[in-house]
Amino acid sequence: MVPPLALDIDGTLTTPTGRIDPRVFELLPAWDAPVVFATGKAFPYPVALANFLGREETVIAENGGVAYVGGETTVVGDPDAAWAVVEAFRERGGAVGWGDGDTVNRWRETEVAVSPDADEALLREVAATVEDVEVVDTGYAFHVKSTGVSKGRALERVAEALDLDPAAFVAVGDSENDASTFRVAGESYAVANADAVAREAADEVVAEEFMDGTVSVLAELRERVE
Known part of the structure; x- marks a missing residue:
């Protein structure tokens, strides 16, 4: 088999x-x-x-x-923590980058995906201030998610x-x-x-x-x- x-x-x-x-x-x-x-x-x-x-x-x-x-x-995971990172990222001038419709995140339940064209250094800097949240680079997006996922x-x-x-x-x-x-x-x-x-x-x-x-x-x- x-x-x-x-x-x-x-x-x-x-x-x-x-x-x-x-x-x-x-x-x-x-x-x-x-x-x-x-x-x-x-x-x-x-x-x-x-x-x-x-x-x-x-x-x-x-x-x-x-x-x-x-x-x-x-x-599993904490979407509120992921969104908190993204909102702080936006407040500091960062952009999620998918356009007005943002179908990339529309149906997400546990994380937020940020465009690979976004300011990676700033995103990681903001994420480092929130406990149990990390940024994973898949080559197609930066995924802001819970560390245990x-x-x-x-x-x-x-x-x-x-x-x-x-x-x-x-x-x-x-x-x-x-x-x-x-x-x-x-x-x-x-x-x-x-x-x-x-x-x-x-x-x-x-x-x-x-x-x-x-x-x-x-x-x-x-x-x-x-």
């Missing part, structure tokens, strides 16, 4: 231009084991992806702030709900927010475009970037059981 998967989305299941790679729709619907989509995006995004793939809605969103499995939602901890909860050992999972990702998943999963891969934190935490860094790297991992996993 192929192993269960914990897959990041942005930078891992996408093209270099940020689009979902069409091979996702060829490879993942037929994967004969649980697939957990673990992302920094808000909850609706991985749920929608799971639906379009015809898979169970088994997802981790907001860097572990929201986990959904078996029809039950777990929400991580994809890895959420994967442990999801695995328990699925009656699986977290070590049974193979994780693939590209960013520092995937490092905690890599430490929990039994086997982990960083795609070639991964940042330094993810590369250091992974068991292996594959030669290919973005979805090309993920495809190579899935192919190797299938070869093991054939």
Whole structure:
């Protein structure tokens, strides 16, 4: 049997231009084991992806702030503290940077995402004044979130709900927010475009970037059981 998967989305299941790679729709619907989509995006995004793939809605969103499995939602973290940081950041001249609609944060429940074009130094300076809040750079946004929240901890909860050992999972990702998943999963891969934190935490860094790297991992996993 192929192993269960914990897959990041942005930078891992996408093209270099940020689009979902069409091979996702060829490879993942037929994967004969649980697939957990673990992302920094808000909850609706991985749920929608799971639906379009015809898979169970088994997802981790907001860097572990929201986990959904078996029809039950777990929400952890302190959104009030995250927003307090962002409001203080704004008062000191910082900008969240997503425009008037801000669909990036509209459905977030546990954290706030700030544009990668924002003043990172100022944001981190403000966050350092608030207890138990941190800023995580995923390459796609600066995420202001509770320090106790991580994809890895959420994967442990999801695995328990699925009656699986977290070590049974193979994780693939590209960013520092995937490092905690890599430490929990039994086997982990960083795609070639991964940042330094993810590369250091992974068991292996594959030669290919973005979805090309993920495809190579899935192919190797299938070869093991054939």
